[in-house]
Amino acid sequence: MGVDNLTRIQTEKYVEILNKYNYQYFVHCYVEDCTLLVDYFEHQNTFNLSFFLYIDKYTNNSCLANVITLLENKRYEFKLIKLVRDEKDLTSIKETKLNILLVPVWTGANNIFFKENVMLNKNDIYTLNPSLEELFRNQKLNSNFFCIFDILNTGDVLPHGSIKKMGNIADTHLADLVSAELKGNNTWRLTRNLTKKCGSCIYRYLCPPISTFEIQSEDFGGCCVDI
Numbered sequence: 001m002g003v004d005n006l007t008r009i010q011t012e013k014y015v016e017i018l019n020k021y022n023y024q025y026f027v028h029c030y031v032e033d034c035t036l037l038v039d040y041f042e043h044q045n046t047f048n049l050s051f052f053l054y055i056d057k058y059t060n061n062s063c064l065a066n067v068i069t070l071l072e073n074k075r076y077e078f079k080l081i082k083l084v085r086d087e088k089d090l091t092s093i094k095e096t097k098l099n100i101l102l103v104p105v106w107t108g109a110n111n112i113f114f115k116e117n118v119m120l121n122k123n124d125i126y127t128l129n130p131s132l133e134e135l136f137r138n139q140k141l142n143s144n145f146f147c148i149f150d151i152l153n154t155g156d157v158l159p160h161g162s163i164k165k166m167g168n169i170a171d172t173h174l175a176d177l178v179s180a181e182l183k184g185n186n187t188w189r190l191t192r193n194l195t196k197k198c199g200s201c202i203y204r205y206l207c208p209p210i211s212t213f214e215i216q217s218e219d220f221g222g223c224c225v226d227i
């Protein structure tokens, strides 16, 4: 949810809902939005909160430094995530000493960057060394998506990784949505052996599960491996 769209009243309602449950909450936001959110949440902060802070090419370094100081002073746990679209984004990160997780972002126009830097090649596969548990899991379900629903602000529910709306949380019971996804298998049990290219590849259970990128680009098995 963009912070610009949150009015004070909406935020108070939102915080009230969060306060009802004793969960740990993870707030995902851009660095620029963090200070405002900390301010919002601090007034009623009775729950356990951690931040995932997204950095992109528009992020200002002094803003980032201020946000890190703020979160450290308030003893919030946080992770820094850099959204990487191209070589330039990769180069800019090399100069920093911060511990930053890189997340590639497919724009539809950076396929070459993806092929060169994100997609697997044979050497990558041989260094994967998955556990027996992961090998078994890769035969049965997709651990990127399994048991995760995305719920839009309209209440529409989508299996994570899919663009297919399954129903609305306002009038559909969660158990029915779970049952529909287990039967329909949009993403939860989308394993590599169900796709054309990967299905006949000897690495199909070694490779990491199908990603959102592959679903959105309709390029299953878009690796650099000739089979």
Ligand code: SF4
Residues within 6 Å of the ligand: 120, 125, 192, 197, 198, 201, 202, 203, 204, 205, 207, 220, 221, 222, 223, 224, 225, 227
């Ligand atoms: S074809 Fe599919 S299973 Fe085979 S290496 Fe490529 S991504 Fe992995």
